[in-house]
Amino acid sequence: MKIISPCSLKQSGILGINSRNRDYIARYNKRKYYPYVDDKLKTKLLADVHGIPVPALKSIIRTQHDINLLDPVLSELNGFAVKPSRGSGGKGIWIIKEQKNGSFIKSSGAVISKNDFKRHLSNIVAGLYSLNGSPDVVIVEDIIRISSVFSDYSYEGVPDIRIIVFKGYPVMAMLRLATRVSDGKANLHQGAVGVGIDIATGSAVNAVWFSKTITRHPDSDNDIRNIKIPGWKKILELASGCYEMSGLGYIGADIVIDKTRGAQLLELNARPGLSIQVANGAGLIPRLKLIESVQMPFGSAKERVRFSIRNFGNY
């Protein structure tokens, strides 16, 4: 079994779980702010207040009774997404791309009858997907249409951009591409491709699939190194603004790009994972240390993003 020596890990500045938990999450994330990120509905409402773009909220289902009142709302929508507000890891999320003859067609192409759809909503409200089985709320929101930039690089799911934001500074970014193996999901350990993104330019620097370096998407065979995310600076500013919004010092912001509406915040994560370092081929520690050493913090997201672009670019 091949392993790496702790010395060379340290040299590369890799952040480990123990250090992340104690030196960053425990120190910079106050417990009382957790509910704002663990509950997607709260995140959404808070984002609205702070002027951060999110997929438009179409309806909220709080009780079993509300499910029957949904029909007039849905009849006006073509595509939409239903999510459990307190679900984790993407569980219970259904993306409906269109409605046809009273049944629903999921993004994977599966056809769902109206009764099955209602049962799913009922399960969410009963708490099937919430963390400890407590009753939950269903969010019905606008569907994200995949931007043409990514259409050659993703299998079914819409790619999302994970940006680690430390004390308001974007420090590292990764694009997650769904694959056939990951079944349209964007979690790396389920088989999605992680693409490291240069903070300065928004272009791909490195890609990993099942922790092996790759250059082409496993399904479409397109060269991943050609990816360059448009409007990168705006995306960084959006992510940076999540600091003021959530009050959390160490977060992962998940951002998607809609074909017409542009960048939107999907959700925040108070315990972001560490594989972003593998995707970027770079460690987090030097970047985090640099920000901790800044004496006079910048007030606005724009200034913080300028600092990050100057310091964390790859070239």
Add this chain to the structure above:
Amino acid sequence: MASKTSFYIIIALLLTLGFGLAIARYTYFGIPLTPDKFKKAWLLEARVDFEAGSGPVLAALTLPENPPGYKILGENSASPGYGFAIIENDGKRRGEWSRNNVNGPQTLYYKIQLVETGYDYNPQESDTVVADNVFWNETEDVAARYVVSTAGEKSSTPESFTRQLIEIINNPEPEENAALLLSSYKPVELLYKLINYAGIPARISQGLLLEDARRRQQPVQLIEIFSDRRWISFDVVNKEQGLQPGYFLWQRGGDSLLDVVGGSNSRVTFSMIQSSLSSLDIAATDIGQSGVSWLGVHSLSVEEQGMFKFLFLLPLGVFVVVFMRLIAGIKTLGSFMPALIALAFVQTSLFQGIVSFIVIVTVGLIIRSYLSYLNLLLVSRIATLIVIVIILVTFFSLAGYHLGLSTGMTITFFPMIIIAWTIERLSILWEEESGREVLKQGGGSLLVAVAAYIVMTMPLAGHLTFNFPELSLVILAGIMLLGRYTGYRLSELYRFRDFKAAANEDN
């Protein structure tokens, strides 16, 4: 940083207190730092329970005398309000408790300290012994004569005769004469009568299997025959000749083990604990008043000491779990489930423990997969699982018992509620991730449990934690120090194994 200094002050205090007390105990009382390999010492406690009617009470318990293989170091009795005397009569020692006027449930204790002498001390007797007279009724007499002659035909010595008789009595389908006798006598009693009837002196003895930290043990009845001027013991159930290692003969022949006059529902149970010789000396001499002695558990009854022996092991198990999670980075189900499972393994023995754990969890998982169809709320689902686990444990122990695995009973030591939670977590893991993840985390938990088991069963660990309970403070300091460790986990060295290659490509 103020928090940092106060943290290290606390750690220093814990370490000084822990080591200081241990060193004090070592220097003043001379408790050895390592377990004594050559002389196993035991503290044995007989507990007599009975219901006193109103009026005077006399309880008499037969006490051991010159037990083969052991030397008695000291004995005492703890029974407030009772007069106690040891009476020797006809070479037999009996402890007699008496009290004039009592009422309600009574508990009397008799403690004895033993040390193993390592060889079978069973001297030749100078006197000859004659067989006891045996009386049967007429039909029994015919049957007994037949059984004795059948056994006699196939044997040449008193020993082989006894073996033949044990064979006949233990036959699952006894022939009709033996069956007739067995219908009115217990096997040991019948054996006693038959052997004496054949003219060979025999007696019934009470033996105890000495195992560390056992509580509420019942004595085992053995038969002893007199041959070639020696008493030779036979285990009726296991058909073994000679005293098996680990057996302590509490009573050899004579009257009943316990007689209570003026009380009812009387019974005697035994608790035992293995100890180092010098800590036994401490227990034997009354040290109630001296400084640090109250911190030790030697002044408690043996039954309670046995409980503490396990309790003191737990911090060590918890430490191993913390180490395996924070330093090695092994994923486990539930934070401290492996420590509790390891504690159960200590009582069941490792192999058996692992097998029964896997069987119960697997069957539980199958049943749980049906439960998820029923869509129960969490609390009721866990409660259902707890009841199911209890039923499973009962079923498997009974099945084990009837299959002749006497040790099957020990799986009742498993922490049922923890197992129920384990099944719940595994099943959620199965639904949300994959069967692979279930094997990974389930296997990880078992691995950590086995590591904790290995550490907890080291003789040195058991010795130190029990005789120097203050060392728990040192373990505590270690656990707190591990909580400040922010270095890499071993699992991360594997997770990021390809990292260097990626970094080089960039440069």
